[in-house]
Every structure is written in C-alpha cells, then in structure tokens.
Amino acid sequence: SQKIEQNSEALNIQEGKTATLTCNYTNYSPAYLQWYRQDPGRGPVFLLLIRENEKEKRKERLKVTFDTTLKQSLFHITASQPADSATYLCALFSGYSSASKIIFGSGTRLSIRP
C-alpha cells in the first residue's frame, strides 16, 4: 500500500541552526510534492511546491529538495528562529488531473529554542 513517512514526530534545534525535515514515501510515484506549515488550532498554510522534474526549490530561508530515486523530499529552514516553531506537513500528488490522489504525511513538530 502507499505509504508516506515524515522523519520524526518532533524535532528540537537551537535558534540559528538549519532545521532539516524528511518526507519519505513508498509504493508511490508522485508527480509533485507540497510542504505546509500548521500552527496549533489552525489550518495548514502552503509553503512550497516542487515538481518531479525539479531537484530543488527555494523561497527566502526555505529550501526543498525532491529525489525520486531515493523517494525522499528534504525540507530545510536556514537560520531558524523561534517563530518557525510549528508542525510541518508534506503532501504528495500522483498526477495533474482532477482525479489525482493526494496523501498527506502526519507531520513533524519543529521546536526552535532560543
């Protein structure tokens, strides 16, 4: 069956360091992948999208990589700040049509300590 895993439930790092979150998948061939941020009691907020033919995408302090050989996406936050503390979700999409299947990971809760 299709499976998506985010490296750990929780990740704690020191302010200023780079946070790296992992999204692994099996039995799936995603056409593209999205990363979302979710704060407690709120809906997810879109951050980045990366397509299967793209190796890397950047947006300000955020960077996403997509390795279809390793079946893995890495999400990096450089120069992390306490305000970056949140749960981060990855979502994989099987295609580009309206019938595309979407699967969300369960999320990684990131805590940045001052």
Next chain:
Amino acid sequence: NAGVTQTPKFQVLKTGQSMTLQCAQDMNHEYMSWYRQDPGMGLRLIHYSVGAGITDQGEVPNGYNVSRSTTEDFPLRLLSAAPSQTSVYFCASSRGGSSYNEQFFGPGTRLTVL
C-alpha cells in the same frame, strides 16, 4: 477577502445525530475539498469537488455526504454521527480543477461525537 471560512468552530453531537459543516470561499476557486485530521494520522481526504455540480469521493468517504450547488459553498453532511467521526475537519480550496495548485485551508471545525 475572507478566504476559506468554516462554521461552526466547535460542535458536540450525540451518536446518531446528523449535522452539516459549512464551508465557503470567496476566491472563485473551482476545486474544493474536505479533510479530517486525527492525531498521528495526517490529513485524510473525505470528498472533493472540481466545480459546481461535480463531486467525488476521497480516501474516507463513508458516513459523509457532500454537494456543490455553487462555486462558493461546499457543505459536508454527517448522516448519522458515530464516535469514530470525532475529529478536526478542514475545508480547502484551490484554483483550477485540481488540488495541484496551492490549497487554502479554513480554520477547521472540531467535532466531538459522544
């Protein structure tokens, strides 16, 4: 521009009761969807719609009905509530006819079924 709105924010039901969760968006998005979020399980797609008059099932549709009579509204109906439907429900929308594009999520409805 309110984005995606959901009502109510909180709801307690007794087993067997029915109710409708409301969702509306003012961005003229064609694609709308409903998810449920349970601890450790990530977001799971219940139903989705690619435009007015068109709906389809997602991963976990049993016990839920939807309709899409207008572009703006996408209500989710619980026919006969069960404790297993205790969850946080999110509505989302995106432009175009697919979830391919950035999804905008509502603030969620926290439902408890006793």
